Amino acid sequence: MTTPPQGREQLLVETFVRLADTLVADYDVIDLFHQLCADCIDLLAVDAAGLLITDQRDSLQVVSASTEATHLLELFQLQADQGPCLDCFHTSAQVHAPELRAETRWPRFTAHAIEYGFAAVHALPMRLRGLTIGAVNLFHRRAVAMTPDQLGVSQALADVATIAILTDRGTRERDQLTEQLQAALTSRVVIEQAKGVLGERGTIGLDDAFSRMRDRARATNQRLTDLARGVVDGTLDTDTLLRSSRSDRRPQD
Amino acid sequence: MVNQVQLMQTLAAAVDAGGPAAPLAICRSAAEWLPMGGVAIAMMSAQDGAQEPVCATDTTAARIDDLQFTLGEGPCLESFTSGRAVLVDDIADPSEARWPIFTAAAAETGARGMFVFPLHLGAARIGVLDCYRDTPGGLDDREIIGALHAADAAVWVLLDRIGQRTISAEPSTGGTSGRDWFDGSALTRAEVHQATGMLLAQFGSTATEALARLRGAAFASGRPIGEVAKDVLARRLRLSPDGTWRSEPPHDPPLT
Numbered sequence: 001m002t003t004p005p006q007g008r009e010q011l012l013v014e015t016f017v018r019l020a021d022t023l024v025a026d027y028d029v030i031d032l033f034h035q036l037c038a039d040c041i042d043l044l045a046v047d048a049a050g051l052l053i054t055d056q057r058d059s060l061q062v063v064s065a066s067t068e069a070t071h072l073l074e075l076f077q078l079q080a081d082q083g084p085c086l087d088c089f090h091t092s093a094q095v096h097a098p099e100l101r102a103e104t105r106w107p108r109f110t111a112h113a114i115e116y117g118f119a120a121v122h123a124l125p126m127r128l129r130g131l132t133i134g135a136v137n138l139f140h141r142r143a144v145a146m147t148p149d150q151l152g153v154s155q156a157l158a159d160v161a162t163i164a165i166l167t168d169r170g171t172r173e174r175d176q177l178t179e180q181l182q183a184a185l186t187s188r189v190v191i192e193q194a195k196g197v198l199g200e201r202g203t204i205g206l207d208d209a210f211s212r213m214r215d216r217a218r219a220t221n222q223r224l225t226d227l228a229r230g231v232v233d234g235t236l237d238t239d240t241l242l243r244s245s246r247s248d249r250r251p252q253d
Numbered sequence: 254m255v256n257q258v259q260l261m262q263t264l265a266a267a268v269d270a271g272g273p274a275a276p277l278a279i280c281r282s283a284a285e286w287l288p289m290g291g292v293a294i295a296m297m298s299a300q301d302g303a304q305e306p307v308c309a310t311d312t313t314a315a316r317i318d319d320l321q322f323t324l325g326e327g328p329c330l331e332s333f334t335s336g337r338a339v340l341v342d343d344i345a346d347p348s349e350a351r352w353p354i355f356t357a358a359a360a361e362t363g364a365r366g367m368f369v370f371p372l373h374l375g376a377a378r379i380g381v382l383d384c385y386r387d388t389p390g391g392l393d394d395r396e397i398i399g400a401l402h403a404a405d406a407a408v409w410v411l412l413d414r415i416g417q418r419t420i421s422a423e424p425s426t427g428g429t430s431g432r433d434w435f436d437g438s439a440l441t442r443a444e445v446h447q448a449t450g451m452l453l454a455q456f457g458s459t460a461t462e463a464l465a466r467l468r469g470a471a472f473a474s475g476r477p478i479g480e481v482a483k484d485v486l487a488r489r490l491r492l493s494p495d496g497t498w499r500s501e502p503p504h505d506p507p508l509t
Contacts, residue, residue, distance in 0.1 A: 011419050042409040055401075055441060056394075056397060056398055056401055057398055057401055057402060057405070058398070060443070061441055062443070073443055074443075077442075077443065095315020133302050149409055178338055178340070178397055179337045179340075182336075182337060182338055182371075183336065184371060186336050186375060188259040188375075189374055189375030189376075189446050190375040190376050192375065192443050192446035192447050192450070193373075193375045193376055193377075193446045193447070193449050193450040193453070193460055194376075195447055195450060196446065196448060196449060196451040196452075196453070196454070197450040197451070197454045198450075198485075199447070199450070199451060199454055200450065200454035200455060206447060212280060228376075229376055232375070232376035232450060232453065232460050233376055233460075235301075
């Protein structure tokens, strides 16, 4: 999919204006990450995007992806052991694999990526001064090298993700990085737990469960994490959530 | 100086050995291989506000817990409530104004730095691991990493403790506990959290109990917790409302 140059420029402006607006408001970091991954798809002509951050135990954890399809989440998470994101995280430099079939650096990761239909992968560091706190991961279904212009936009989106972690609410000056990283990881865990609750109660897929929570959070101006916590703690009526989400899709209900 | 290798080995040994002595073994490991004066673990309940000091390496660490529970404020309670690590470089610093009553009382203990890590997995909130030292100053990166590993190990053994209290506790055949924790960072896997949510909905309990049941099933069958979680997601294994496990062919489509 190629956007005409002028349309693309307009999209770029709109995206960064929206991101800047979000960053000064009371946003949910996981919801923002999800939006960032969607922006990567729209702006960079990539087929899948994901975001991993350090758990500060020398490993990376997936906190967001452009779709919640289980196989895609697993492909991102594989890189806790090996892959472009882990290399990117350790070297604080961009990692490019424009031709996965010729790739020898990460045999296990590469085999899975090809199996899922991907042909090229890129990873961009989330950097903060001297530290690297995670990586943005971009997948293409065609073997392709990204242009310097695309890489510039990708890196800017990765930088927004870094800023989003650091300015998430509740930040104090000291110790903020450890607290913020752990808070983002905890949010992600709560959302996974809530996906399980909704999946069981509504007999729906886990990606559907995620979409329903995100739609509801946006419609009611709640933070996604707070809503998910309500689902798990039992303070939110999941019947209403499951029913009203269905009726949104089928007006006859 | 942090000795990461010794720390990880002793933590894994504590998780592996399990049993009622495991929490104290974890505290001792952290106190010995991290530059801490003492370490304590407390369990708390988000539901009824219950607080239960589990163990402490010394009387000062025990006293710090005690004071907070008595006074109703302090870094442990804040960490449990917020789900964040609370790192206090110097509790005796006059500008430390977050917990005035506790801060005044804590002066008698001689503790200066206080570092509290929540024992939470998402909405499953179990307690806190709290460390103190008698000199002021913050933690460096290696010390934070070490403390986070100790907190992970503490979550693991407290789940066993909770599992033993729930009805029809799984019979233990023993085996893979420490390795499961040490190798796989098993409690970070998405399927474990998703399965926790499903079990919670099936069994009608809290996230903490659901996770403890999952952990118990893994322990009883000698399998990694991630594999048992996948059975739950595939609807091959479910919890009845009465708390018993049922293996069955799926009638609903798997949740993948």
